[in-house]
Amino acid sequence: MGGLSLSINGKTRAIASDPDTPLLFVLRDELGLTGAKLGCGLQQCGACAVLVDGQAELSCMTPAHAFAGREILTVEAMAEHPVGRRVQAAFVDEAAAQCGYCTPGLVVAATALLSRTPSPDRAATVEALTPHLCRCGSHPRVLRAVARAAGAEGAAP
């Protein structure tokens, strides 16, 4: 165990876990940041997505040490993120969830998308979200929520 520290939600955190532990388990089990979910542990479903240097990345397989020196933002920090906050409000306004288990990953993915493409067309949104599974069938609402958040660009934060 040696001296790994990670930048998580704007703070530098000393990590006690074995640095080979996948980031998701460090976040959830050691740090209590349970927003990101385990859906598969196989990088197939998107439930564990976090923002890493502004990009949505899956945290369920990649070891924690691979994130050293990078800026990790979890769904818990999205309310402080100018785009993330808009995305969250739009998801609520569109009631874009049923069980909500996929929602944190989708909020993160939508935030990453709108941060780099403020006004994506439907095809670009679909492409960005296709790595994410939603088994309840909230897809149409999620697509509307992303469009709404994009439309709200420039609105007062």
Added chain:
Amino acid sequence: MKDLPEHGSLVGDWLAMEGSRLVVATGKVDLGQRISTALRRIAAGELGLPLEAVEVRAPVTGTAPDEGITSGSNSIIQSGASLRAAAATARGALLELAADALAIAPGSVRLRDGLAVDPQSNRSVALADLWPDLPGDLVLDPSAPLHIPPAGITEAPPAPPSGMADMVRGAHRYVHDLRLEGMLHARVVRPPHDRARLIALDPDSVTRTEAEGLRIVQDGSFIAVAGTPEWQVIRATRRLASTADWDTGDGLPEGDPVAMLDTLTRITLSVRDGLPVRETPATPLDAPDVTVTMHRPYQMHAALGPSAALAVWDGALLDITCHSQGIYPLRKTMAEALGMAETAIRIAHMPGSGCYGHNGADDAAFDAALVALAIKDRPVLLKWTREEEHAFEPYFPATTVTVSARLEKGRIAAWSAEATGDTHRGRPRPGAHKAGPKRLLASRFREDALAPYIGEPNMNREGGLHRNLEPPYAVGPRRLVKNLVPSMPLRTSALRTLGATLNVVAAEQAMDLLAESAGADPLAFRRAHLDDPDHARVVAALGEAWTAPMVAPEAGAEAVVGRGVGYARYKNAAARVGAVADVSVSAEGEIAVSRLFMAADAGRVVDPDGLRAQLEGGALQALSWLLIEEVRWDRDGILTRDWDSYPVLRFDQVPEIAIKLIDRPDTPSLGAGEAACGPVAAAIAGAVRAAVGFLPSRMPFTPEVMRDTAMAL
């Protein structure tokens, strides 16, 4: 209203005032279907409370009304109606109390915003202040006059569903997220398949695991690892599983489930007016004009989050937190399986991810209990892995349905429908011969192992295989048959709609073929065979979508397009849904659903947006079943163990959806989580046939199945 549940005969069983908040108790659990939002709206509406002032508590055995299992789109029909009556009874008593306090006639009192108001003087008294004066033994009056807001769909105020604001912040708590003082993580060491038994664990792996400070819990072939941190438990579990010596016996029986359903022993029953009867069916139709056979493979619930449960044993009480759909039946069954008193077990519901029926939730709860009982005074959070959920959850039973019919002078003159499949009754309900414990997965692995449950025919009206076997149409004499094949190779249980979806798909394809034979428009042909105006109203609402211009395939794309229609009333007694689907089929046989229109009558609408969400969710899951999903296995185990080998619908396969709700304020509210599945799958199947001119006889309609069907023509 159905009979009141145990612990549900008093107003106080359902409603309590805590400060100025009304707390609703229900025996139904929120699975993401937004039942708690609907219940809040009902209580708020009856009592004139702001929605924010009403809270729904997750059920716990011993205090919640015992409402059995949350399934079958029954929650709004059962819990909703009971709660509405409880609130209406409370309303009547509160009006009396308010009348006394305000010195006016009860009929003059108005309830609004948490106040009882005298509209003349504007004097008021808070409901929260009146509440303590309600008699503690106020009996729920099922005939109390209802105060249904005159609203209708458009006037019902929108409100975000319960939990939504927390979900987007990652703050909505699932069982998986529990963190308790002294808590251990646990995982089960799984054999290759459910017929394998342990010969021995690898001694080196055992030594290493124990040296890491982890506990191995063993009861026969049920083995689990418990400890911290979570990742170490996972690694140790994988190591123990891969190094263990398993007796895999003869393995899983291999073969095509279609052939197995034809050849294995079956129990045959006739079905009359939705009820199975033990009599020999009439002979099949002689020279039918159309015959449709459709096979649906084993499919899984495929919850996004693998099942999980927390258990702690303090020597007197086994305290379980889980996402089971039936906390009371599970408690009875666990008590029997463990030889414990029911009162020594407490089960609280906490959300898991959506489950869509009986998935691994109950099994995980029992697994957690077995581990907790071996490690006293330590909370044990046991989680299944993705692989476990895919490989060990109880599946939808592979089923074949054949519908045939005869025409006379352009009208249907005779109808036969026959459904053949294994049981949908895998839930751990207590019953004779340990029927409950036998349906818990770990029972087959424990030292005192129980043989797996063998299905018996569901004799309930509109039960498993025969749900919606009866068509809604006037079809002349009907021959309805169900064949239970109880010795199929894989464990099965209840998945959203049970047999209804396949029965509706087969019946609706027969309707299309009959319309074609009769030279009639498919929609007009259906209307001509629907006598009941309530049916006809929904089908009529499809007219515009049915005749709208179809979107042509993109220029240059080698694709054909088609449109189909489907209609059914779920269980022939619940919500009515009609659907129109547009599809395109590529030269490679890839099907894309471009547009979906639904019209729905679910009675009095409580939460229009929630109702739409349920219809959308049912529609998209049915699309996924029809086009994508199939469990595969061989002798060595389940082959579909992740999201690559068992794909489900993704964002790039989602059609545009439009919905028309038909509000019926004068009729009881009906659930809609399942009503869309059959009609939507039927409409898509019909659209595929309209596009390519043939209909595959087996789901899912993958490019491979489409090509094989085309080649065989």
